[in-house]
Amino acid sequence: MSTEKTEALTVRLADFSETSKVVTFMTADFGKVTAIAKGAKRLKSAFEIALDLLTRCEIVFIRKSSGLHILTEARLVRRFQPHQKDMLSLYGGYYVAELLAGFTEEDDPHPQLYEAAIQTLDALTNQPDSRLTIIQFELVVLREIGQLPAFDACLACGEPVTENRTYALWVNQGGLICQRCQQESYHPQSTSVPAGTVMLLRRLSQTETDPARIAVSEQQFRQMRQVTTAAISHGLGRRPKMLRYLQF
Structure with a gap:
């Protein structure tokens, strides 16, 4: 596994569990990236407001050889208005x-x-x-x-x-x-x-x-x-x- 950082655009969101989401990003460096954002549905999530549809953000994720990648950071750059x-x-x-x-x-x-x-x-x-x-x-x-x-x-x-x-x-x-x-x-x-x-x-x-x-x-x-x-x-x-x- 490796840790990657890139700019991304959020293009799809889906519930994964009571507290987590599966997020699909279009990224500048890696193409489409689908990752699980653990705890994203909590009121005080570490991702805050960065994971809305069409938000542009800086993300850090752990790349896995199979299955979903793991999102560790997402910082809002710009929200679509x-x-x-x-x-x-x-x-x-x-x-x-x-x-x-x-x-x-x-x-x-x-x-x-x-x-x-x-x-x-x-x-x-x-x-x-x-x-x-x-x-x-x-x-x-x-x-x-x-x-x-x-x-x-x-x-x-x-x-x-x-x-x-x-x-x-x-x-x-x-x-x-x-x-x-x-x-x-x-x-x-x-x-x-x-x-x-x-x-x-x-x-x-x-x-x-x-x-x-x-x-x-x-x-x-x-x-x-x-x-x-x-x-x-x-x-x-x-x-x-x-x-x-x-x-x-």
């Missing part, structure tokens, strides 16, 4: 936690995903409209797990995406298929995506892109949402629970 009077911001934060817990594996570090999660939570706190921020985080998750759809060309014929054309998401193959290829070979698709929306998705999938600087119509929001929902649900093997609350 959703944007005032914006329930989408709150649910968006919970959605971030669900995706991190569902898509990542134990001891599989994704430092860029961890940083993207921190930046997303900060944006959810400060920005009055968080819809594009949530979509961008979905795209980051898909890229990090190797399931980001290819937005540059038709998967069937290889023709680059061009303006004034419409495509469909071929979710099982991880990319787009043009209308001509859909007609020539039977590939029924339910998600229709104009080229302009495809280009927006491609731009948002780049981490240096600031969502606040992109103008998007309500129709494009819906189209992008259909694409990311289909891709996320396919990668996760189910529809995320928090999606029912993210209606936009």
Whole structure:
């Protein structure tokens, strides 16, 4: 056994006993870490307020070769504060936690995903409209797990995406298929995506892109949402629970 220290984001909490909890963290150095926090439910716990959902904290844990690690310290760095009077911001934060817990594996570090999660939570706190921020985080998750759809060309014929054309998401193959290829070979698709929306998705999938600087119509929001929902649900093997609350 070894003792490890790292920065972490709390993404899941579960009762273990009358006094203890099992806590799942997304960490900067070790990926997902699940540990038992003994005595965490006591009124005067050594962990105090550090173990709430979406808290950012410094943790120390004893690494075990099998089973749950043992959390020994947790110091609060920052608590997630959703944007005032914006329930989408709150649910968006919970959605971030669900995706991190569902898509990542134990001891599989994704430092860029961890940083993207921190930046997303900060944006959810400060920005009055968080819809594009949530979509961008979905795209980051898909890229990090190797399931980001290819937005540059038709998967069937290889023709680059061009303006004034419409495509469909071929979710099982991880990319787009043009209308001509859909007609020539039977590939029924339910998600229709104009080229302009495809280009927006491609731009948002780049981490240096600031969502606040992109103008998007309500129709494009819906189209992008259909694409990311289909891709996320396919990668996760189910529809995320928090999606029912993210209606936009």
